Amino acid sequence: MVKFEIHDLNIWFGSTHAIKQVNIEIQSNEILSVIGPANSGKTTFLRTLNRLNELNANYKITGAVELEREDVRGIEIEELRRKIGMVFALPLPLPLSIFDNVAYGVRIHGERVKKKTEEKVEETLKQAYLWEEVKDRLSESAFKLSGGQQQRLCIARTLAVGPEVILFDEPCSGLDPISTAKVEDAMVKLKEKFTIILVTNNVKQAARVGDKTAFFLSGELVELDKTDRIFTAPKDKRTDGYVRGKFG
Amino acid sequence: MKNPYRTQNIAFFFLFLVTLLIVIPVGLIVVVIIQKGLPAINWQFLSDMPRQGMRAGGIFPAIVGTIYLVMGAIIFALPIGLLAAIYLSEYSKDNLLTRLIKLAIVNLAGVPSVVYGLFGLALFVVFFKFGASIISGSLTLGIMILPVIITTSREALESVPYSFREVSLSLGASKWQTIRHIVLPNAIPGILTGTILGLGRAAGETAPILFTVAAFYLPRLPDSIFDQAMALPYHLYVISTQVPNVDEKIRYGTAFVLLVLVLFMNLVAIIIRYKFRKKKKW
Ligand SMILES: Nc1ncnc2c1ncn2[C@@H]1O[C@H](COP(=O)(O)OP(=O)(O)OP(=O)(O)O)[C@@H](O)[C@H]1O
Numbered sequence: 448m449v450k451f452e453i454h455d456l457n458i459w460f461g462s463t464h465a466i467k468q469v470n471i472e473i474q475s476n477e478i479l480s481v482i483g484p485a486n487s488g489k490t491t492f493l494r495t496l497n498r499l500n501e502l503n504a505n506y507k508i509t510g511a512v513e514l515e516r517e518d519v520r521g522i523e524i525e526e527l528r529r530k531i532g533m534v535f536a537l538p539l540p541l542p543l544s545i546f547d548n549v550a551y552g553v554r555i556h557g558e559r560v561k562k563k564t565e566e567k568v569e570e571t572l573k574q575a576y577l578w579e580e581v582k583d584r585l586s587e588s589a590f591k592l593s594g595g596q597q598q599r600l601c602i603a604r605t606l607a608v609g610p611e612v613i614l615f616d617e618p619c620s621g622l623d624p625i626s627t628a629k630v631e632d633a634m635v636k637l638k639e640k641f642t643i644i645l646v647t648n649n650v651k652q653a654a655r656v657g658d659k660t661a662f663f664l665s666g667e668l669v670e671l672d673k674t675d676r677i678f679t680a681p682k683d684k685r686t687d688g689y690v691r692g693k694f695g
Numbered sequence: 696m697k698n699p700y701r702t703q704n705i706a707f708f709f710l711f712l713v714t715l716l717i718v719i720p721v722g723l724i725v726v727v728i729i730q731k732g733l734p735a736i737n738w739q740f741l742s743d744m745p746r747q748g749m750r751a752g753g754i755f756p757a758i759v760g761t762i763y764l765v766m767g768a769i770i771f772a773l774p775i776g777l778l779a780a781i782y783l784s785e786y787s788k789d790n791l792l793t794r795l796i797k798l799a800i801v802n803l804a805g806v807p808s809v810v811y812g813l814f815g816l817a818l819f820v821v822f823f824k825f826g827a828s829i830i831s832g833s834l835t836l837g838i839m840i841l842p843v844i845i846t847t848s849r850e851a852l853e854s855v856p857y858s859f860r861e862v863s864l865s866l867g868a869s870k871w872q873t874i875r876h877i878v879l880p881n882a883i884p885g886i887l888t889g890t891i892l893g894l895g896r897a898a899g900e901t902a903p904i905l906f907t908v909a910a911f912y913l914p915r916l917p918d919s920i921f922d923q924a925m926a927l928p929y930h931l932y933v934i935s936t937q938v939p940n941v942d943e944k945i946r947y948g949t950a951f952v953l954l955v956l957v958l959f960m961n962l963v964a965i966i967i968r969y970k971f972r973k974k975k976k977w
Pocket residue numbers: 460461463464465483484485486487488489490491492503648
């Protein structure tokens with residue numbers, strides 16, 4: 448099933464042309480990895496999907512972004528962002544306890560029953576492979592967790608509002624290999640239920656977890672294909688160069 | 696050859712000297728007031744009406760009057776100041792008008808207090824016909840401390856990291872939910888500090904209450920907000936310059952009480968800030 452359809456997308460920040468004439472279809476229940484060198488527009492592309500770019504004053508967009516055939520600009524923004532969760536590059540816990548971090552979104556979306564909130568928190572912390580490590584210290588500040596734990600907490604927090612799509616923006620950029628492996632495990636498992644878009648500047652990570660891989664360069668989508676094809680037989684010379692580490 | 700360490704030491708020495716130059720007079724004032732004022736302090740002085748044309752008795756009505764005025768000022772200024780700060784930091788677009796407004800507010804904080812006094816006289820006493828009364832005085836003091844409250848609250852709101860807002864919005868929270876649950880709770884220490892500093896200023900000023908509320912001599916408690924009242928700073932001014940033969944003890948005692956009141960408020964502000972800083976989680 449097609450989750451996202453993006454037609455002729457162009458984005459500017461002031462005079463910077465950050466995304467140039469991009470067309471993409473994204474299937475549900477798969478992981479799409481987005482790779483590309485710095486400033487190639489990966490983050491910008493991701494933040495277009497949940498309309499987070501609109502927080503910028505000098506932002507301009509043309510083209511269409513459709514979620515299940517409905518233009519995202521027609522969907523109420525709170526509802527859109529509930530459906531499309533996001534995990535940021537740095538672990539960004541809110542200045543609350545571990546429990547309240549996960550419960551925050553649940554409560555925001557109107558859950559008043561304490562029992563149900565608690566169930567949701569436990570369920571999503573388990574999904575993010577964090578429950579065992581924090582179940583005895585839920586009332587401690589989230590900032591007391593290690594970076595890797597914080598990032599999995601952020602994943603649980605995103606899951607707790609019941610999204611359909613999860614956007615990951617370089618979620619492992621600040622993590623050690625073991626934490627990275629745990630986050631990757633969580634992602635692969637989550638694919639069964641969610642559509643995942645993973646921006647990464649770690650080409651190997653894209654190869655490990657992505658079903659498909661998109662290669663961005665200076666705001667253009669150079670190539671999008673099955674991950675093994677991108678890494679073994681790319682059609683474009685520039686993709687070949689990038690995945691072999693010739694530039695970037 | 697120049698010795699960088701010597702230059703540095705000389706610079707440090709002069710900076711230290713200048714600091715001393717500032718600290719010593721302030722310290723001296725405090726010491727003198729404590730030394731001369733403390734002996735006057737007893738229960739009767741704090742709880743009795745002034746007698747014999749303020750040459751004897753206590754300063755109870757002035758203490759009460761100052762507390763009323765300060766409370767009135769805060770009831771008026773805190774909600775308005777906070778809402779204005781929320782608007783300016785969270786909602787207003789960054790354009791010329793907003794920048795002008797912010798500049799104007801910062802400059803209003805520097806307007807001499809006697810100007811606020813005249814403004815209060817014209818607006819509340821004369822135009823709204825409140826007369827010289829607690830309400831006129833409170834509103835005048837409130838307007839005087841509004842810029843302080845708005846500026847410090849704005850800074851407190853803006854110091855909450857932008858990423859928290861992004862996270863909250865990305866979870867589907869509305870802008871108001873984000874402000875209410877994430878931004879405001881983390882800005883409270885700064886807002887409180889600003890408010891209490893404003894309070895301290897309101898408690899100590901003479902000029903704004905001179906024309907709007909202060910009674911020269913009123914040996915009873917005010918019975919409504921439309922009544923005049925005595926207030927500590929004005930009372931101090933009166934017994935120091937307007938009434939002959941007031942015992943030095945009474946004058947310094949009054950100064951002492953005023954000083955303690957203002958220092959106490961500042962102390963509370965410092966404690967609150969310290970408490971929250973220890974709890975600060977980012
Ligand atoms: N808020 C913004 N204001 C102005 N320009 C921006 C903004 N965000 C992104 N840009 C510009 O858009 C272009 C794409 O940036 P983007 O952050 O999407 O790149 P990226 O591929 O995510 O890079 P990285 O790998 O470094 O994260 C850059 O030229 C950047 O300067």
